[in-house]
Amino acid sequence: MDTFNLMEEFKTIYQTTNTPKAFFAPGRINLIGEHTDYNGGHVFPASISSGTYTLAQKREDQKFRFYSMNLAGKGVIECSLSDLDFKEEDSWANYPKGMIQHLIKAGYNITSGADILYYGNIPNSAGLSSSASIELATGVLAEGLYDLEINRVDMVQIGQKVENDYIGVNSGIMDQFAVGMGKENHAILLNCDTLEYHYAPVELTEHIIMIINTNKSRTLADSEYNERRSQCEKALGDLQTELSIDSLGQLTKETFDNNQHLIKDDVDRKRAKHAVYENARTLEALEKLQQGDLQAFGQLMYASHDSLKNDYEVTGLELDTIVDAARKQEGVLGARMTGAGFGGCAIAIVETNKAEAFKKNVNSIYRDTIGYDATFYTASIKDGAKEINIEEVLAI
Numbered sequence: 001m002d003t004f005n006l007m008e009e010f011k012t013i014y015q016t017t018n019t020p021k022a023f024f025a026p027g028r029i030n031l032i033g034e035h036t037d038y039n040g041g042h043v044f045p046a047s048i049s050s051g052t053y054t055l056a057q058k059r060e061d062q063k064f065r066f067y068s069m070n071l072a073g074k075g076v077i078e079c080s081l082s083d084l085d086f087k088e089e090d091s092w093a094n095y096p097k098g099m100i101q102h103l104i105k106a107g108y109n110i111t112s113g114a115d116i117l118y119y120g121n122i123p124n125s126a127g128l129s130s131s132a133s134i135e136l137a138t139g140v141l142a143e144g145l146y147d148l149e150i151n152r153v154d155m156v157q158i159g160q161k162v163e164n165d166y167i168g169v170n171s172g173i174m175d176q177f178a179v180g181m182g183k184e185n186h187a188i189l190l191n192c193d194t195l196e197y198h199y200a201p202v203e204l205t206e207h208i209i210m211i212i213n214t215n216k217s218r219t220l221a222d223s224e225y226n227e228r229r230s231q232c233e234k235a236l237g238d239l240q241t242e243l244s245i246d247s248l249g250q251l252t253k254e255t256f257d258n259n260q261h262l263i264k265d266d267v268d269r270k271r272a273k274h275a276v277y278e279n280a281r282t283l284e285a286l287e288k289l290q291q292g293d294l295q296a297f298g299q300l301m302y303a304s305h306d307s308l309k310n311d312y313e314v315t316g317l318e319l320d321t322i323v324d325a326a327r328k329q330e331g332v333l334g335a336r337m338t339g340a341g342f343g344g345c346a347i348a349i350v351e352t353n354k355a356e357a358f359k360k361n362v363n364s365i366y367r368d369t370i371g372y373d374a375t376f377y378t379a380s381i382k383d384g385a386k387e388i389n390i391e392e393v394l395a396i
């Protein structure tokens with residue numbers, strides 16, 4: 001994108017000379033623990049430096065105006081504080097509308113409108129949580145504009161509610177939690193059942209985390225996602241005929257192995273196996289990271305991908321091609337898909353001085369197999385959603 005000045009854009013779009021407040025919410029990667037959040041298991045995500053910038057100014061009246069520099073063609077989308085319901089024609093602006101509506105429903109005092117400009121630098125449909133990023137950017141913006149004190153975990157849960165009840169995607173808590181609670185140079189080990197969490201330093205000595213975008217957008221992802229969820233729920237129901245558990249995340253691998261015959265359907269059994277084994281892998285991965293055993297951590301990433309490919313069946317040719325190509329490169333500790341799957345991004349832990357060769361070789365295999373290029377970014381792990389200085393926006 002051409003260089004531009006968000007502040008000047010804001011002043012031009014909204015015809016104002018005032019200086020707005022500025023906010024940022026990141027995107028996220030998940031190091032390991034995929035499709036475990038809605039199964040009451042653990043996840044291990046981190047917030048990244050790309051995300052959503054917003055500039056906002058409170059209004060005296062009840063009007064909200066939303067403008068996205070990424071979707072400039074949609075123009076300024078307007079609505080009133082008294083009519084924040086979902087409307088198809090409001091397109092992307094439904095995310096901030098939903099967030100504001102749900103904050104009000106939760107009792108937060110928002111009594112006037114605002115002019116808001118959004119700019120995101122997370123690649124589109126890449127599975128790096130651009131929607132959670134918009135939701136949490138709106139959450140911190142509401143906090144800053146209306147002088148609210150919003151408990152951060154509440155804000156995260158309100159974001160998930162917007163996704164589930166307002167947008168209609170049945171996703172778990174991971175994305176909003178990572179975006180809202182992220183911490184520079186740390187990943188978050190989160191128990192999605194109890195919401196207990198702790199930060200683990202990501203120290204990769206001489207290695208970087210590479211994000212590899214398949215550039216395949218996640219078509220059909222929502223219906224497949226919901227199907228996986230209901231298969232896990234059926235498997236849980238079968239297991240509950242003899243076991244007293246509330247979620248698959250409460251099972252050890254051994255208990256699962258000894259009781260898997262209770263699951264009637266073969267496909268449901270495979271899905272549940274992934275959920276249980278992936279949860280165990282996530283806890284093991286935390287241990288390995290804490291011990292500085294990056295080799296073992298990388299092996300768990302590969303095992304996670306294999307399970308997502310064979311048992312959960314959410315990878316697809318594009319992601320598999322990336323991960324297989326990564327396995328063959330020098331200086332790679334591990335690689336796996338990240339996020340929901342069905343396209344989107346993979347991540348790999350790559351020796352810093354092998355990174356250029358990695359990009360070149362993986363892309364060449366990818367282009368030969370798939371027919372177009374992948375895109376490579378180096379991930380840096382940064383803080384979660386917050387108000388920022390206007391100078392930080394001018395530096396974009």
Ligand code: GLA
Nearest residue numbers: 034035171172173174339340
């Ligand atoms: C999407 C969802 C998350 C999680 C992941 C898979 O990103 O939004 O809640 O389920 O997929 O781990």
